[in-house]
Amino acid sequence: MWNQIYDPLHSPVLSTIAAAVPVVTLLVLIASGRVQAHIAAVIAVIVTNLITIFVFTMPANMSIRASMLGIVTGFFPIGWIVLNVIFLYQVTVTTGRFELLKRAVGGVTEDRRLQLLLIAFSFGAFFEGASGFGTPVAITGAVLIGLGFSPLAASGLSLIANTAPVAYGALGTPIQGLASVTGLDPYILGAMVGRQLPFFSLIVPFWVVWAFAGWRGMKDVWPAILVTGVSFAIPQYVISNHINPWIVDIGASLISMGALILFLKVWQPRQLWLSPALRGRDESAATMAAAKPLDKTPLTQSELFNALLPWIIVCIVMLVWGNGAFKAWANAIFVWNYPVPELHQMINKMPPVAPGPTKESAVFAFTYLSFTGTGMLIAAIISGLLMGVGPGKLLTEYGRTIRLCAISLITISAMLAIGTLTRLSGVDATLGLAFAATGVLYPFFGTLLGWLGVALTGSDTASNVLFGNLQKITSEQLGLSPILMGAANSSGGVMGKMIDAQSIVVASTATNWYGHEGTILRFVFWHSIVLACLVGVLVTLQAYVWPFTALVLK
Numbered sequence: 339m340w341n342q343i344y345d346p347l348h349s350p351v352l353s354t355i356a357a358a359v360p361v362v363t364l365l366v367l368i369a370s371g372r373v374q375a376h377i378a379a380v381i382a383v384i385v386t387n388l389i390t391i392f393v394f395t396m397p398a399n400m401s402i403r404a405s406m407l408g409i410v411t412g413f414f415p416i417g418w419i420v421l422n423v424i425f426l427y428q429v430t431v432t433t434g435r436f437e438l439l440k441r442a443v444g445g446v447t448e449d450r451r452l453q454l455l456l457i458a459f460s461f462g463a464f465f466e467g468a469s470g471f472g473t474p475v476a477i478t479g480a481v482l483i484g485l486g487f488s489p490l491a492a493s494g495l496s497l498i499a500n501t502a503p504v505a506y507g508a509l510g511t512p513i514q515g516l517a518s519v520t521g522l523d524p525y526i527l528g529a530m531v532g533r534q535l536p537f538f539s540l541i542v543p544f545w546v547v548w549a550f551a552g553w554r555g556m557k558d559v560w561p562a563i564l565v566t567g568v569s570f571a572i573p574q575y576v577i578s579n580h581i582n583p584w585i586v587d588i589g590a591s592l593i594s595m596g597a598l599i600l601f602l603k604v605w606q607p608r609q610l611w612l613s614p615a616l617r618g619r620d621e622s623a624a625t626m627a628a629a630k631p632l633d634k635t636p637l638t639q640s641e642l643f644n645a646l647l648p649w650i651i652v653c654i655v656m657l658v659w660g661n662g663a664f665k666a667w668a669n670a671i672f673v674w675n676y677p678v679p680e681l682h683q684m685i686n687k688m689p690p691v692a693p694g695p696t697k698e699s700a701v702f703a704f705t706y707l708s709f710t711g712t713g714m715l716i717a718a719i720i721s722g723l724l725m726g727v728g729p730g731k732l733l734t735e736y737g738r739t740i741r742l743c744a745i746s747l748i749t750i751s752a753m754l755a756i757g758t759l760t761r762l763s764g765v766d767a768t769l770g771l772a773f774a775a776t777g778v779l780y781p782f783f784g785t786l787l788g789w790l791g792v793a794l795t796g797s798d799t800a801s802n803v804l805f806g807n808l809q810k811i812t813s814e815q816l817g818l819s820p821i822l823m824g825a826a827n828s829s830g831g832v833m834g835k836m837i838d839a840q841s842i843v844v845a846s847t848a849t850n851w852y853g854h855e856g857t858i859l860r861f862v863f864w865h866s867i868v869l870a871c872l873v874g875v876l877v878t879l880q881a882y883v884w885p886f887t888a889l890v891l892k
Contacts, residue, residue, distance in 0.1 A: 459499045534877065
């Protein structure tokens with residue numbers, strides 16, 4: 339057995355600096371633009387191993403095994419989702435169905451700002467609710483690039499838009515993960531998150547359009563933005579507080595899409611915004627081929643159905659694959675759990691991160707049939723066959739997709755190696771304890787702890803599992819509501835989703851702009867910081883100024 343050590347240098351400051359080295363190395367290398375993402379990720383994996391072995395005293399064999407577990411986990415399930423989303427996209431392009439989709443969206447509105455609201459925010463929120471784990475950014479990024487947006491706009495804005503729905507993603511998986519480590523009621527936790535995120539469901543649509551078109555561009559379409567935000571925020575609050583936390587995103591996104599489409603039947607902006615590039619400096623615009631004029635011929639009912647068919651199939655399949663009953667059935671048929679030798683339950687998480695010595699699990703769960711990516715593959719195959727693509731052609735397209743995504747898959751696996759290793763070594767807990775030492779400012783910094791967790795792990799669920807119990811212990815010591823701070827971990831975490839390395843690689847792959855991850859990171863980084871701080875301010879007000887929001891739920 340090996341016990342995690344959170345202050346190996348006998349100085350909280352020095353130990354925190356040492357713990358920050360891996361993630362700082364990764365982000366600096368990517369942001370520099372001089373090192374390709376897959377090389378930066380490999381270098382960061384090596385640096386992380388050196389830190390965990392020589393500073394945090396983790397046995398070398400455990401460190402290497404943890405890295406290998408992360409590499410495999412990176413491909414299953416995250417890389418598996420990306421691969422099959424891109425496969426579906428490639429099939430729709432090959433069959434001409436994507437051109438029909440472009441005409442369908444153009445029939446709702448040609449205005450790029452409104453297309454962002456419909457696709458990046460509302461449509462993306464549906465896929466976040468149905469499957470999560472990288473699916474929304476992969477799909478919306480691919481759709482936006484197909485609609486003619488610049489690569490930076492398509493990737494960066496998909497990342498920013500995929501924030502407010504994240505805490506309820508994959509049918510409430512982050513909330514369930516938070517409940518499992520804190521022992522708190524998931525319904526109450528979900529309700530508290532529903533008293534935080536609706537504010538940002540109102541803000542984020544404005545924020546996305548502002549980031550794309552500037553203040554004036556945003557001001558000219560404010561009625562549509564307000565309709566989008568209100569029609570998402572109110573159902574998000576109502577469903578989370580009065581129904582359950584599992585169907586929040588699906589219900590809110592469907593209502594939001596419907597409300598926006600109906601509103602655009604009676605209202606259109608006075609001047610259409612047709613530029614595909616970000617307002618201001620957008621270096622990706624120079625890489626775009628000349629756009630073909632959009633065919634404005636109205637679609638027939640048959641053409642509209644054919645345009646939407648692949649995405650209808652994806653929606654149906656993702657709803658099935660996200661259902662807990664289906665997962666239980668599928669896992670009963672096919673599951674292979676591989677406890678990693680000399681790693682599984684050989685590491686103790688220690689106080690104050692855990693109430694007492696707690697064995698860490700290190701199991702690779704190969705639940706192939708229930709993987710979201712498997713559902714996406716099945717949806718792509720069904721769609722392809724219904725669109726008249728033969729099995730041989732599907733195999734050819736799949737081979738092309740593997741070649742297209744190969745380097746991205748390597749990168750994602752390396753990112754997960756870093757996240758898995760920092761979790762099992764206690765490096766991320768050291769960073770968490772630094773945030774927990776902020777006393778009266780803890781509501782603010784505790785929220786940023788959730789942001790840090792998602793930035794490190796790429797998952798709101800993983801951040802909740804990692805820091806949920808620490809939030810509970812620290813808040814009780816400080817006389818704060820553990821429900822408030824547990825929810826804050828999840829709500830703050832959603833803003834870290836846009837800067838986690840694996841999400842950035844997913845976005846660059848979906849938009850066929852691989853190799854420019856540094857540009858994407860530099861674009862979204864300050865958006866992430868500012869929005870996370872705004873969540874922190876809200877939670878601080880809830881803790882000290884509006885305490886009734888926490889007291890009601892105690």
